[in-house]
Amino acid sequence: MSVVTDSPVHSSGSDDFAAYLNEALDENSSSSSSDEEAEGKNEFEDVRNKRRKFESTEETEGSTSEGIVKHELESSVKVDVCTHPGSFGDMCICCGQKLDEESGVTFGYIHKGLRLHDEEISRLRNTDMKKFLYSKKLYLVLDLDHTLLNTTILSHLSPEESHLRNETDSLEDVSQGSLFKLEHMNMMTKLRPFVRTFLKEASEMFEMYIYTMGDRPYALEMAKLLDPQGKYFNAKVISRDDGTQKHQKGLDIVFGQESAVLILDDTEHAWMNHKSNLILMERYHFFASSCRQFGFNCKSLAETKSDENEIDGALAKILEVLKQIHSTFFDKLEGDLVDRDVRQVLSSLRGEILSECVIIFSRINHDALPTLQRVAQKMGATCLTELDPTVTHVVATDAGTEKSRWAVREKKFLVHPRWIEAANYFWQKQPEENFGLKKTTNNS
Numbered sequence: 001m002s003v004v005t006d007s008p009v010h011s012s013g014s015d016d017f018a019a020y021l022n023e024a025l026d027e028n029s030s031s032s033s034s035d036e037e038a039e040g041k042n043e044f045e046d047v048r049n050k051r052r053k054f055e056s057t058e059e060t061e062g063s064t065s066e067g068i069v070k071h072e073l074e075s076s077v078k079v080d081v082c083t084h085p086g087s088f089g090d091m092c093i094c095c096g097q098k099l100d101e102e103s104g105v106t107f108g109y110i111h112k113g114l115r116l117h118d119e120e121i122s123r124l125r126n127t128d129m130k131k132f133l134y135s136k137k138l139y140l141v142l143d144l145d146h147t148l149l150n151t152t153i154l155s156h157l158s159p160e161e162s163h164l165r166n167e168t169d170s171l172e173d174v175s176q177g178s179l180f181k182l183e184h185m186n187m188m189t190k191l192r193p194f195v196r197t198f199l200k201e202a203s204e205m206f207e208m209y210i211y212t213m214g215d216r217p218y219a220l221e222m223a224k225l226l227d228p229q230g231k232y233f234n235a236k237v238i239s240r241d242d243g244t245q246k247h248q249k250g251l252d253i254v255f256g257q258e259s260a261v262l263i264l265d266d267t268e269h270a271w272m273n274h275k276s277n278l279i280l281m282e283r284y285h286f287f288a289s290s291c292r293q294f295g296f297n298c299k300s301l302a303e304t305k306s307d308e309n310e311i312d313g314a315l316a317k318i319l320e321v322l323k324q325i326h327s328t329f330f331d332k333l334e335g336d337l338v339d340r341d342v343r344q345v346l347s348s349l350r351g352e353i354l355s356e357c358v359i360i361f362s363r364i365n366h367d368a369l370p371t372l373q374r375v376a377q378k379m380g381a382t383c384l385t386e387l388d389p390t391v392t393h394v395v396a397t398d399a400g401t402e403k404s405r406w407a408v409r410e411k412k413f414l415v416h417p418r419w420i421e422a423a424n425y426f427w428q429k430q431p432e433e434n435f436g437l438k439k440t441t442n443n444s
Helices: 013-024 033-056 065-078 118-133 159-166 195-202 216-226 288-293 314-332 342-350 369-378 402-409 418-426
Strands: 086-088 114-116 138-142 149-153 179-182 187-191 206-211 261-265 278-280 358-362 382-384 393-396 413-415
Touching (some): 118 138, 149 216, 149 288, 195 314, 206 216, 261 342, 278 314, 314 418, 358 369, 358 402, 369 382, 369 418, 393 418, 402 413
Parallel strands (some): 138 206, 138 261, 261 278, 358 382
Antiparallel strands (some): 086 114, 149 187, 179 187
């Protein structure tokens, strides 16, 4: 009963547990689903038997978290009373005792039915974090849709996108392609340009997770396209089926201390409790259905037979930001590694983007204004409500307003709100001339 295939020894806590369970459980079992309950009990008989063997055998422990996990789980069996650090179904994962009630957090993405108690999660996180920090690695949680790729239902392809049906890459060696037709799922997926280089370089700095609001079969299928050899994610693929909160993503099922985790996602409201860990990603709209989903009345990249640029596209820009964050965390902060907080680094670097800008807004939709102000202030800008000689930028949608005309007269920058949005996505102040407003005859 295999959890994952070829789980590497040098991996994170989730991989350690997957590998450990594979070892402890009967991997050769192939019983039908109707025998699953009996199979689960047999598996725990195997756990008990193997633990007795562990207790009577001295093993040389390595420096990996897998060795530490095994050692400490084994140690908990040797005491008179098992603390039941976790359960598999209704049985303790350590001693095999049947438990009266379920408690703890479910880690179904590691193995179906696995639950761990808060104390055990905390212990594993501390163990995992120390190992990776001293290996100069942080944690990176990656969204799928509109962040690393774009997927559409085959029947949703527009007439102008029908040419794609004959341009897909082979599924025999997905590492060489970027556009895939998944007939068995009635889907077509386009990987974002630069994604393979991004994952390769990011994996040298981060222990990476996939976390998607898609269902588990979809998440696993996308993981195969992105990571066909299982080098980056392995068991660390989390779907909406694994989350503990409806319509929300949370770090409670990630084996990483929040102080060492970065999140890359295109949807801020999916992470309401972890905004300080979030790097907001510019959405990737390759297919027309994606444009329509978000209310854009424009041609998709596929319809115009174009795509993002590999060299200076969104993922390439964000990779540079990640490198800067990683370097600052490990090389510039003082104090012990375990006491450092990547969220402080993130906030500090973000606060430098528009730090020399004094902004006033003119004729911005009342619903959009608070968000624009908040984003600008997070990037270090000062936002005023009245005209002042210190103002450097007027942000408007209409060049004919009084404030807009003042900006032109006083030789201040007059820019569209997209100037703020672009700076937020690319973590760099953008050239104002690329977001200038055309003069109008509106005198209001």
